[in-house]
Amino acid sequence: MSIDLKTIKHISKLSRISVDEKRAEKLADDLNSIFEFIEKLNELKTDDVKPLTSIAETTLKFRSDEIKSKNIREQIIKNSPEDSEDYFVVPKVIE
């Protein structure tokens, strides 16, 4: 299997990371060498193996739905790159 530039473009779109042509080629090389290494798993027959989905094997616990942090709006907003009147600002979405 080989990852071509078209696939890199596709993954870059899915991951929301813009990649220019020059970097795309380097990434394709890197990913191909990593996947070559990963292909080793195909040596194993795993049809009858149940996948490991949780390492701790605990059941999820419920907790009461209580507000623990109060009046932190200002602190939270302070971390945003752009804000206005207690809202996060993003580039215009609707024309």
Added chain:
Amino acid sequence: MSDITKQSLTELVENIKDKKLSSTDVTKAFIQRSEKSSELNAYITDDFTLALDKAKKFDQKPNLDLKLPGIPMAVKDLFCTKNVKTTAGSKILNNFVPTYESTVTENIWNEGAILLGKLNCDEFAMGSSNETSHFGNVQNPIDKNLVPGGSSGGSASAVAGQLTPITIGTDTGGSIRQPASFTGIVGLKPTYGSCSRYGIVAFASSLDQAGPMGQNVKDCALLQEVISTYDPKDSTSVNFKRNHYSKELTKNIKGKKIGIPKEYRVDGMPKEIEDLWQKGIQYVKDCGAETIDISLPHTSYALPTYYIVAPAEASSNLARYDGVKYGYRAKGENLIDMYEKTRSEGFGAEVQRRIMIGTYVLSSGYYDAYYLKAQKVRKLIKNDFDEAYKKVDAILTPSTPSSAFKIGEKTNDPVSMYLNDIFTVPVNLAGLPGISIPAGHDTKGYPLGLQIIGKAFDEQNILNIAFAMEEKINFKNKITDWWIK
């Protein structure tokens, strides 16, 4: 006392309790040494002024019943610290100030310790040499231009260089044990579920664990006792009966059965690593334990499994960095363009690589071939350990396949960098505890570590074995202070 920074955590705690030293004395000493150690680049953010204020305040009304009374401590910059910048070694978080405290660090401050600062690490803990940090690589106190290992490279460098009495790191595939081995210190990766992940910048959630890194086993046992608590805020935190690890620490390991897995004898492993392992086997025998040859047949599949599972989880965890609510933002023509440029400029090369691997293995049409396959092999790896633990109480292996390497030596070849974690990764995949202890030097005089792997939640047992071996090994770290002007 002029050599305060040479003292172990245990000694410092005793001296403060006996009123031979004040928290101010100790804090000042570590601040002064840290200030002279900028060449190591171990810190990303220091909090020295506030630390000294806190130490003075502690001394005015010292509570000597606490486990870490007035002890200054720097921590890996992956732990969210309230009102103190937390970057995870990334440009994308270079101005992020958390509004909350991680459970693990909160436990530490509740026992009287004082934050010295935040320590350098690989970006989002992705790396084995601390070279992926946006804030530059970290120097190993052992030698100039030598990597300290990673991802907890700043933590390892700070402990070995005596800039902090002890620290905490995180370990997803070896990020505590490998740097501990490269710098001649002790590092414990606890059982998955032992320490809360709440407030730790997430990398791969089914593998990440926080753990202590210190000068000796007893120091690590003490810190483990403090940080390991059940936490309802982490849904994978396990409510089990935790030991008083430092109090219950014993060198009596007579009759313990220690497994020696033949699959860890990998091709191309330097002879000095094999020799070290043989020495380790002799040490445990000298302590009265018995060694048994065992097999962990799927060992060679652990790294390929890890490089599917960890990037898959990372690609999902790192989706939150979008330049909207916090962190770095690039200008874009529209919302999507802003996301794409923010993430392209904000993440470094290794993080982008892993997000892309993860996105690919989870994408439509490839999920079964990669992710599901990896989860199945992960089960086989865990089964190997379950089978082995029917016969043995713990497993002894080398910590790493080599000693520390030079800065820049492996940065162009991701796969050769990944091979560093060949002995540590299986432990994370199986959710087990593992400890690395310094056990010798290679021909260049660089430290080498041995790893003891335990049964789940059996930290006490591997700490005991490490404690017994530590006395026999009598390791002396060769620190020349070359970086101090």
